[in-house]
Amino acid sequence: MKIGNQYTDTVQDPGAISLGKTESDGLNRRYILEAPVKEKVRHIKFEEWLYLVDKDYLLDREKMNKFGFTTGKIVPYIRKISNEPKYPFTTGRTINL
Numbered sequence: 001m002k003i004g005n006q007y008t009d010t011v012q013d014p015g016a017i018s019l020g021k022t023e024s025d026g027l028n029r030r031y032i033l034e035a036p037v038k039e040k041v042r043h044i045k046f047e048e049w050l051y052l053v054d055k056d057y058l059l060d061r062e063k064m065n066k067f068g069f070t071t072g073k074i075v076p077y078i079r080k081i082s083n084e085p086k087y088p089f090t091t092g093r094t095i096n097l
Helices: none
Strands: 006-010 017-023 025-035 040-054 057-066 069-080 089-096
Touching: none
Parallel strands: none
Antiparallel strands: 006 017, 017 025, 025 040, 040 057, 057 069, 069 089
């Protein structure tokens, strides 16, 4: 849902809500991922920046935090490969843990 420059959407993780807002040339999203570890659920904070590079490329910079420390960074990109509605994108990913 969009209100002004702010967005709210549901993340794939059940029960997680993403809050985002547009700033300068990007979209900033923040959400908490509930990750089951053994018999406990861990909460990992995500901060994500999405940048539209051009009409065919989207850059996605993600940072994960736990206990106030950065625990990982991911920089995937999404490239449009077709104008057909079925499978129009491909992705690449750089992981820095």
